[in-house]
Amino acid sequence: MVVIVDTIANPLRPRHPEKVNRPDSASPPKPDWIRVRAPNTRGYADTRNIVRANGLHTVCEEAGCPNIGECWDKKHATFMIMGDTCTRACAFCNVKTGLPNALDVAEPQNVAEAVAKLGLAHVVITSVDRDDLADGGAQHFAETIRAIRAACPSTTIEILTPDFLRKEGALEIVVAAKPDVFNHNLETVPSRYLTVRPGARYFHSIRLLQRVKELDPTIFTKSGIMVGLGEERHEVLQVMDDLRSAEVDFLTIGQYLQPTRKHHAVMRYVPPDEFSSYEKVAYTKGFLMVSASPLTRSSHHAGEDFARLKAARAANAR
Ligand code: SF4
Numbered sequence: 001m002v003v004i005v006d007t008i009a010n011p012l013r014p015r016h017p018e019k020v021n022r023p024d025s026a027s028p029p030k031p032d033w034i035r036v037r038a039p040n041t042r043g044y045a046d047t048r049n050i051v052r053a054n055g056l057h058t059v060c061e062e063a064g065c066p067n068i069g070e071c072w073d074k075k076h077a078t079f080m081i082m083g084d085t086c087t088r089a090c091a092f093c094n095v096k097t098g099l100p101n102a103l104d105v106a107e108p109q110n111v112a113e114a115v116a117k118l119g120l121a122h123v124v125i126t127s128v129d130r131d132d133l134a135d136g137g138a139q140h141f142a143e144t145i146r147a148i149r150a151a152c153p154s155t156t157i158e159i160l161t162p163d164f165l166r167k168e169g170a171l172e173i174v175v176a177a178k179p180d181v182f183n184h185n186l187e188t189v190p191s192r193y194l195t196v197r198p199g200a201r202y203f204h205s206i207r208l209l210q211r212v213k214e215l216d217p218t219i220f221t222k223s224g225i226m227v228g229l230g231e232e233r234h235e236v237l238q239v240m241d242d243l244r245s246a247e248v249d250f251l252t253i254g255q256y257l258q259p260t261r262k263h264h265a266v267m268r269y270v271p272p273d274e275f276s277s278y279e280k281v282a283y284t285k286g287f288l289m290v291s292a293s294p295l296t297r298s299s300h301h302a303g304e305d306f307a308r309l310k311a312a313r314a315a316n317a318r
Contacts (some may be wrong), residue, residue: 013098015094015096015097016089016096016097016260016262017097017098018089018097019089019260019262019263020262022262024261024262025258025261025262025263025264025265026261026265027258027265027266028266028268028269030257030269031269031271033269033271033272033294034066034255034257034269034294034295036066036067036069036070036295037069037070037073038069039068039069039072039073040069041069041072041073043072043073043074043075044068044069044072044073046075047072047073047075047076047077047118048072050114050117050118051077051114054110054111054113054114054117055104055110056079056080056107056110056111056114057079057080057081057083057084058077058078058079058080059078059079059080059095059126059160059299060072060077060078062080062084062094062095062096063093063094063095063259064094064259065297066257066295067295067297067300071299071300075118075119075120076120076299076302076303077114077118078124078125078126078160078299078302079111079114079123079124079125079126080095080126080127080128081107081108081111081125081126081127081137081140081141081144082100082103082107082127082128082130082137082140083100083101083103083104083128083130084096084128085097085098085099085100085101085128086098086100086128086129087099087100087128087129087130087131087132088129088131088162088199088200089198089199090187090196090197090198090199090200091195091196091197091198091263091264092187092188092196092197092226092229092256092258092259092263092264093259093263094259094260094263095128099132100128100130100132103133103137103140107140107144108140108143108144108146108147108148109147109151111125111144111147111148112144112147112148112150112151112152113151115148115151115152115155116151116152120152120155120303121154121155121156121303122155122156122157122158122180122302122303122306123148123152123155123156123157123158124158124159124160124183124298124299124302125141125144125145125148125157125158125159125160126159126160126161126299127140127141127160127161127162128162129162129163129199130162131165131199134167135167135169135170135173136162136164136165136167136170137162137170138164138167138169138170138171138173138174139173141159141161141173141174141177142173142174142176142177145157145159145174145177145178145179146177156180156181156303156306157179157180157181158179158180158181158182158183158222158299158302158306159174159179159181159182159183160183160184160185160298160299161174161182161183161184162184163184163200163201163204163205163208164208165199165200165201165204171208171211171212171215172215175212175215175216175219178216178219179219180219180220180306181219181220181221181222181250181302181306181309182209182212182219182220182221182222183221183222183223183224183250183298184205184208184209184222184223185223185224185225185252185298186202186205186206186223186224186225186239186243187200187224187225187226188225188226188229188231189225189231189232189235189236189238189239190202190203190235190238190239191231191232191235192229192230192231195230195264196229196264205223206242206243206245206246207246209221209223209243209246209248210245210246210247213246213247220249220250220288220306220309220310220313221246221247221248221249221250222248222249222250222251222252222298223243223248223250223251223252224251224252224253224254224296224297224298225239225252225253226253226254226255226256227253227254227255227256227268227270227278228255228256228266228267228268228269228270229256229264229266229267230267230268236253236278237281240281240282240285240287241285243287244285244286244287248287249287249288249289249309249313250287250288250289250290250291250305250309251282251287251289251290251291251292252290252291252292252296252297252298252300253275253278253279253282253290253291253292253293253296254292254293254294254295254296254297254300255269255270255294255295255296269294270294272293272294275292275293275294275296276292278290278292279291279292288309288312288313288316289305289308289309289312291305
């Protein structure tokens with residue numbers, strides 16, 4: 001496991017100190033099919049104001065998500081709880097790394113208030129990794145879910161969690177709070193873990209998703225990977241099989257984009273027709289829902305997708 005410890009308060013401290021001495025890695029130029037709208041609409045500004053007023057962090061900003069213009073215009077923001085500093089150091093991720101601050105006990109309530117102000121029918125909550133906490137932040141996740149339920153009873157809740165590696169009992173705490181969708185991303189194929197996601201373990205993540213279903217089969221489970229990190233097609237198909245063995249309902253596949261030259265290079269831009277092919281294969285393997293496209297992200301269109309997910313489960317039950 002990689003845990004970054006930095007106790008020196010320094011405004012000039014780099015965002016990713018562990019990557020500073022890495023050689024630059026260049027990605028190929030972006031193809032035409034990776035096009036996004038500039039974030040400059042009224043809806044975008046309103047969303048940003050609500051996020052700021054409640055002192056919250058979003059993965060939309062911290063991860064440099066390409067869909068932020070589209071999502072925030074529709075007031076869809078994915079809140080990132082437990083601070084803006086992550087204790088892991090994944091090679092693909094733009095979230096700041098280091099030793100995080102203590103948890104903000106007011107955060108669950110602040111998130112709930114922001115959800116109410118934005119009028120969200122469906123909200124996605126994610127977090128940084130908190131390997132420094134005894135429960136990995138499970139209790140904080142559960143409190144956030146409960147605060148949203150109390151403030152916005154009709155809002156459906158999707159969580160995108162860390163892996164809670166070596167945090168015994170953590171998963172059970174989160175599942176007991178009954179989110180509607182439990183998402184945990186595998187991020188890449190097992191052969192790329194050591195390079196891309198060195199602090200994580202592929203089969204632990206698969207088992208985490210499987211365990212959610214064992215604990216509460218009513219909760220939808222979801223996972224996703226990025227492509228363009230050097231994986232082979234047959235490895236992506238194997239990941240699909242592994243996820244179906246864990247009874248995961250919903251698969252997302254999107255193109256990896258390099259946040260800075262110190263991050264993992266884009267090895268390849270996967271063309272849209274290959275995404276369509278992955279989507280077709282995934283449906284034949286039994287997923288209730290699949291979203292595979294260059295700009296697919298776990299929380300992109302999550303509200304609409306949740307409605308389709310429910311409909312697919314109902315149709316299957318008939
Ligand atoms: S896709 Fe998700 S992370 Fe990206 S802007 Fe939309 S809500 Fe935020």
